[in-house]
Amino acid sequence: MNVALLSKWHVHADDYARQAKNNENITIKVVWDEIAERGNKWAKELGVPFENDLIKVLEDPEIDAVIVDTPTNLHKEIITLAAKHKKHIFTEKVLAFTVRDCEEIFTVIKENEVKLMVSLPRLTENYYLYAQDVLDKGLLGKLTSIRCRLAHNGAVPFEGNPNGWLPNHFFNKEECGGGALIDLGAHPIYLTNRLAGSAKAVTARLQKTLGHDVDDNAVVIVEYESGVLGTLETGFLSNGSPFQLELYGTEGTLLIEDQNIRLKSKQLGEGWNVPDQLPETLSMPLNQWVSDILVNAKPTLDENDFLNLTIINQAASLSNEQGRRIEIAELTTESVEV
Template sequence: MVNVALLSKWHVHADDYARQVKESKHLQVKLVWDENPERGKEWSKKLGVAFEEDLMKVLSNQEIGAVIVNTPTNLHKDIILQAAAHKKHIFTEKVLALTIQDCKEIFEAVEKNQVKLMVSLPRLTENYYLYAEQILEEGLLGKLTSIRCRLAHNGAVPIEGHPNGWLPEHFFNKEQCGGGALIDLGAHPIYLTNRLAGPVKAVTARFSHQFGYEVDDYAVVITEYENGALGTIETGFISNGSPFQLELYGTEGTLLIEDSKIRIKSKKLNNEWNTPEALPLALPLPIVQWEKAIVEGKESTISKSDALGLTLVNQAAKISHNQGRRVEISEIEISA
């Protein structure tokens, strides 16, 4: 059994990961640490485990084999580097870090200390994504010419008793988060389109601040891929009832995914709209893949390039918005 320390309850998915560990056959929660001791003590009591206020005591504890990082994003790099140095396996909420240079330092530390790192990018395990990947591989769309992905909710729309909406107030803290809607919810469209369309060549982005937050509450990103395709990524915290949408357009066909509704039209399928009879089986969740990597040495389907590509687009999008221009990915890679 691998003993796990939960590092912070800052992120909204922290409870989900605690539950997934509880459901695991090979992982168990042993300790809780939190940069907010009061919150951490309350959480540890709820989970029925000990709370440790000193992070270094957690990381130096020989009984702890792995950590789950749900801290503010701006703390990721320092905490993950320390965890790796103490030979702890690491599961972390997205994004891995705020810059590509920080991500590379993390991966160097992980590889040097031979620990398993998993960044939670769960939509890469979903059956609809696997179907889109399958359709591309089978050539049913021909040459991919454009891709669009939209994921948005109304978490920042003021409601009675909650002037910042139902999201935690700290999700609008620019220093802690490193951004707003794009870096959080927009992560999913970014890593999905990256994987489906391939390496990104350039990024143009615009952020909006419609409710006066210091971070973006809505964002649109245009991505240019090395294969010539164009992408449109849309995300936000101010849309009520917005469905998840993933659209792929090619020279031979079109694939439209809207929530659970999937349609494909292809010249190779009589050029009529078809609904797939069956979808591929979903892959194990990121935390399960992490567990298998630790216990069985099994390689994960979520890769280093997925994590790096996510940060690259976020970093380029921030520069693009702030400077009002198109940003070549090579600019960032050279500086890193």
Template sequence: MIKAALLSKWHVHAVDYAKQAQEQQNLSIEAVWDEEKERGDQWAQELGVPFEPDLETVLLNSEIDAVIVTTPTISHKDVIVSAAKHKKHIFTEKVLALTVEECNEILAEVEKAGVQLMVSLPRLVESYYLYAQEALDKGWLGQLTMVRCRMAHNGAVASADHPDGWLPAHFYEREHTGGGAFIDLGAHPIYLANRLAGTPQAVMARLQSVFHQDVDDQAAVIVDYESGTLGILETSFVSGGSPFQLELYGTEGSILIEQNELRIKSSHLNTKDWVKPEEMMESLPMPLVQWVNAIEKGEEPTITKEDALNLTLVNEGAALSEKEGRRVDLQPIKNSLAR
């Protein structure tokens, strides 16, 4: 049995991960820590486990094998590095860290400790992504020329029940988040496009503040990939009714995905019409399940450190692009780590 501690209820997905953990027969929640004592104590009572106000005490506990990290994004590096140094397996909400340099510090400690690290990038296990990847690998689209992905909701839009929107107010505090819509919700378009298009080469970003001047609450980012593919990534906290969309365009075909519905048109099929596949690939296990299987059975996860690094690389480049109002070549960011 893997005994885990929950580290913070700061992120909106903290409750989801706690529920997923409770559903695993070989994983048990043993303790809660939180930066805010009242929030953490209440959560611990709801879960029926002890609340520990001191993080170091949690990490020093030899009975704790693993931690689930949903702290403020700005705290990821320090919390995860400390957990690794204490030989704890780590599951964390995206993003891994704010800079590639911080990511590499984390990965070095994880490798040294010999523990399992999983970053939650859940759309990489969905059947529509797996079908799109297979279509690319089999050449059904020819050469991939463009990827467009949009992930948006209305979390920052005022309503009668939520005058400031349904997202927590701290999602707009840069000192905790390190960014706004793009670094959080925009992570999904980033890691999907990275997987489909390859290594990101350059970024041009527009991170716009509509209601919250400290951070962006909508963004549009163009990514150049080494493969020659162009990525168009969109996200928003201020879009009502916006569906999830993933589009792939190639020299010999296209794929359109809206929500979970997929259509393909390809010169390799026996029709010139759009086709909805009769059978889709089965989804892979969720990231938390893959993490547990890696710890217990030594199974290799499908979500990799390269996924985490390239996610942060695009985020870091986008922040610099917005700040300086220019296209940012990502190679210097990677080169600076070698100096």
């Protein structure tokens, strides 16, 4: 299938271009970018044409699908436009800023019978699959709390780079809708959502430690309908911070720190257990998307994952702005108001 790359705004755009080139069923045909100079340069690097007119790209009958890496505030407009032109859509997280916007995107996707995928890659990783399996087998008893942390030093200044190694536009609130939480924090959010279920309420603190327009350090507490408490941590100011996913239950504990995994369960006797083998990783979201388009293979990621990610982000933003606990029902009620 023929694919158009829409923008190199996001830091993962090159990664998706690489994944597309490595997929035998994809041919990259054209690049469009809201910044022509950047798009032209990228198109030359990839050896494909650059097109300055997005509508021409979307009206091209040879283009089957698009990979969206635009500023997040353009997602809704560009994704719905692509869907109305019958193009399948793969997009960087998050899908959109609000529940209402996500629901409107889903409606257009269904009306035009195209396939949508949002990049939530850690739901395909072996450690997540192992954690899910441990839960499904009841080895932790009743799950009571989850802590998930993912942080890096992308905003820590160094010589010649006062904003760190992240691009300057990652601190543009209008384009991004937020900072560390909405970007890097997406991973702890969607992992914890999957493991804990539907969210009930959110309390968040989004700090602007270095004075940017967006948060560079954040903690979110999520109350889930299941009774689980989720503590989600992220930031752009941590040097050497490992990825951590911790699950605590009435009969056991599972600790994941980067590649170090250990499980303690009453059902397995005393002491810690290290798994001999982890489940096989699943296909990356982009490859699942292609299989869904070509052979109707059902992806392991779906609309609930995409929507629930936005729900937590929207609630966290409101909680931080208003200094209070936000009930998820407030967002879902708002989305159906006429």
